[in-house]
Amino acid sequence: MKAFVLLFIFVNSFVFGANQCIVCHEGIEDIRDRNSSMMQEILKIAQKAGHKDNDCIVCHGGNPKSKSKKYAHNGTVKYFKENKGPKNYYPAPASTWVNENTCGMCHASQVGAQMNSLMMTEQGKIQGAMWSFGQNDGYKHEVGTYKTANPKDKNSRLGTDVYKKYMEKLATMEPQAFPKQMRQLRDAPTVEEVHKDPSLAVYTYLRQECLRCHTGSKGREKRGDFRGIGCASCHVPYSNEGFYEGNDKATSKKNPGHMLTHQLQSSRKVKVKVNDVEYSGVPVETCATCHNRGKRIGVSYQGLMETAYNSTFDKQGNGQPKLHTKRYLHMKEDIHYQKGMLCQDCHTSNDLHGDGFLGGANLAAVEVECQDCHGTTTSYPWELPIGYSDEFEDEVKKGKARGVAQNVADYLKQGYVPEKEDGFILTARGNPLPKAVKKGNTIIMHLASGKDIELKPLKLLKAQNKLSKKALVAMDVIEAHTTELECYTCHAAWAPQCYGCHVKVDYSGGKQNPDFLKASHDKDIHGTTGGMRDLKKYLVPGKVTETRSFLRWEDPALAQNGEGRITPVIPGCQTTITVIGQDGEALLQNHIFKIPNVEGAGEEGQNAIDMSPVQPHTISKESRTCESCHSSDKALGLGIGGGKMNGDATKTTIMDLMTADKKLLVKKTDEQIPAIPNLKYDYSQFVDENGTQVMTVGHHFKLSQALSKEQRDKLDRRGVCISCHINIPDGNLAVSAMTHVAQMAEVNIDNKEHRSIVSKVMNLSAWVQIFGLMIFMMIIFYIAYTVFVKKKSINPKNKGWK
Known part of the structure; x- marks a missing residue:
């Protein structure tokens, strides 16, 4: 039958x-x-x-x-x-190299923009690695995965006229981060070239490790890293295990590397059904197949923080399996993730597909800001000017209200677009957010998952008395927190901090590994790349190994980002480099390059290890404490414990039997911790006691830097406690008496009572000063009245009065 x-x-x-x-x-x-x-x-x-x-x-x-x-x-x-x-x-019709003939038939705008998108060019990643290996070109971002250039017609940029004008101005302000053209990254070096110049190992590092994730490649097929190519990188589901779970009789269910199901995932109106479960939107885990390295925002959003340990154990006693080649701690998830928001619910089509023009780093590509939906305590989002919180210059804050949009571009209507209500919310750069509509003084978020969320902006919450006293003080009373800081500076619950990126590139013994970029460039008429056929054909000399010194997650340090706002910073490329030559001997050992051409770097120059400004994507309704910023050496950039907890990394540590004055008693021993000659400060310290920046703090934008002296002076409230308590109990008679009364009454002053006493003392002090000033003014008035009015010699009735 x-x-x-x-x-x-x-x-x-x-x-x-x-x-x-x-x-x-x-x-x-x-x-x-x-x-x-x-x-x-x-x-x-x-x-x-x-x-x-x-x-x-x-x-x-x-x-x-x-x-x-x-x-x-x-x-x-x-x-x-x-x-x-x-x-x-075309076995993979969404492939970057052929999708003009497939997806592009209907989605010409997105497909046309993809080739210059950051997900394709990887310019920021390439510039960062080259910078850290001493191959720096200053702030230039002119090298990418392949050769390309901006369109000649500036009006071909995707977006509204307001957006186009804004981006054109931004490109003139930051030309290094908005390049006009891009040349292709050079080939991997030969062993002979590396022996002559070990810094060329950066090209091996980039091609074997960093450049697996661009959308012109299918990437590395490991657990958690299975994905499609081109449009299918995001729009076709792949599980972490990489197995097909559909009903096609011709597709293997035993071999990994296949899509989960032969269906597209995209907008709210696109339903995917697999294993009797129906969903819509692009799952966060799809984004995390790439966004699990660097700033790690994909896994952080889900509450995952990598760890060196393999706990916990399963029923058979096996340790935690590797995901994205790492193991994880389960930290607090981002509040947006908890509410069921997918990455695409905030990030726009331009954020993801690009606008057709080159952008050198994340900050160049992303157009959304927190205030676009939440506003401030004094302004609704539609009352803020275009560019707010994306300023790059202070003048933006004085602009006119941005309003709302009454329509969206035709190419955006191919996805789900809800009824506009009072209008579509605008991004900081002037494009509509198709999923966010104004309804009265609220915003309705139409999520890709199918849920609708009513969002009350901060100004409305304040009017309804729904903000805590702490929130009002932080955002309303202290205005600088709103105008000078990013929202996530306080509201990021934690941030992954991977200090010391130790990179070894080993060319000994004929070691080889695949060149992922070369494989992706070997594309055929079917849209398949070398990586999809046989990666073993693209082996190049060298083998890359990475490790780190230590991990942290709590209270990230603060610095200034490329927009000039204070932001959390985490270790970027803190690249400490070891290059092993053909004979097994180190050509570079634990080497940190210097950046001599950075202004203010001094004679030696800054270390080319980086602290990177970041939106951690770990947002919590509860903010970090005041003390975690204002009483913290780390927040100021002085390092964990003020940089005083670590030994001298420039000296080799040898541990064995030794005398009390540390003379070794043995001849046969080994180096326990080899030296890092250029690491004169701890990896967590990027400012010294004199305020000199000792390592890079963001290298994509001119405004990125450690906090200035003025900013540090405003932030620094260390020692405030001692300013009062230094007089207790002997230095001040009144305070001493108050303290002794409390002791005799056996009063245990807890934190709540301490705050009450401080508040009363401040109020009392203020009123005493006001009354004192009033009495002083009364005395002055009385003297003036006596001298100028009562005395006859100058009485107005006398002829001498004028």
Whole structure:
């Protein structure tokens, strides 16, 4: 019976042009719901191509009339050779290298912008690594994964006219981070080249490690890193284990490396059903397949912080498995994640797909700010000017109210766009947020998951008396917190801090590893890359190993980001480099390069290890404490414990039997901790006691720096307690008497009572000063009255009065 059904399907397909691909791929899921507008458009194209109901060929091409897999998976139908559509058989039709002919038929704007997007070019990552290996070009971001340039027509940038004007101005202010063109990263060096110049090992490091994740590559197929290529990097689901769990009889369920199901995931209106569970939107874990290194925002958002340990144990006593090649602690999740918000609910199409023009780093590409939805305690989001919190210059804060948008661009309407209510909320750079609409003084968030959330801006919460006293003091009374700090400076619950990135590039013994960038460039007419065929063909000399000195998560240090606002900072590339030559001997050992061309670096220059400004994506409603900033050496940039807790890293540590004055008693021993010659300060310290910056603090934007002296003076409240308590109990008679009375009464003053006493003392002091001033003014008035009015010599009735 089954054979008869298959024969019927085959004959029907051959005669009437129906979808005979499913003869082999029986049970495969429709890429979209048959009744969806997208599928209807696909079927219209199939009908024009002369193959009614065969939606497969519209994306994959191929020869639909062949009974042989070899010939079916080859070529394309005649119609597509002369019209829009696949020009050959595409096993991965979303591939960056062919999706102009597939996804681009309907989504031309996003596909047209992708090639200059940061997810494709990786300019910031490349510039950062080159900088840290001493191959620096100052702030320039002119090297990427391949050669490209900005469009000649500046109006071709995706976005509103306000956005285009804003970005054009920003590019003139920060030309190093908004390059006009990009050249391709040079090839991996030979062993001979590395022996002549060990710093060239950076190109091995980049190509073997850092450049796996760009969208022109399918990446590294390890647990947690399985994903598609091009548009499928985000829009096709892959599980962490990498197994297919659909119903296609021709797709293996035993071998990893396959999509979870043959369906697209995208907007709220696109439903994906797998294993009897239906969902919409792009799961956070899809984003985390790439965003688990560097700033680690993907895993941090989910409450994951990497650890060196493998606890906890499973039922068989096995340790924690590696995810993204790491193991994790479960920390507090971001409050937006707890509420069910996906990455796409905040980040815009321009954030993700790009706007068609080059941006050298995250800050260049991301257009959203916290205040776009939350506003401030004195202004609703629509009352803020364009550019607020994205200033790069103070003048922006004085602009006129941005208002709301009444429409969105046509290409954005291909996703879900809700009813506009009073209008669409605008981003800091002037584009509408299609998922956020104004309704009265509230904002309705239409989430990709299908949920709707009512958001009350801060100004409304203040009017309704729903802000705590602490919140009002922090955001309303102390105005500088709102105007000079990022919201997440206080509201990030924690941040991953991986201090000391120890990189070893070993060229000894003929060691080799794959060059992921080279593999991605070896693309064929089918849209597949070398990495999708056989990575072993792209081996280059060297093997990269990474480790670190120590990990922290609590109370990140503070600095100034590229927008000029105070922000948390975490270790970026604190690259401490060891390069092993062909003979097994170190060409560089624990080496930290210097950046001599940085202004204020001194004679030696700054260490080319970096503290990076970051939005940690670990937001909590409860903020960090006042003391964690104002009474902290670490917050000031002076390091954990003020940099006084660590030994001298410039000296080699040898541990063995020794005398009391540390003379070794043995001859046969080994170095326990080899020296790091240029590390004169702890990895957590980026400012010395004199305020001199000793390592890089952000190297993408000119405004990135450690806190200035003025900023540190405002922040620093260390020693405030001692200013009162230094007089207790002997130095001040009144305070001494008060203290002794408390002691005799056996009063145990807790923190609440201490705050009450301090408050009363401040109020009393203030009133005493006011009354004192009033008495002083009365005395002055009385003297003046006596001298100028009562005395006859100057009485107004006398002739001498004028």
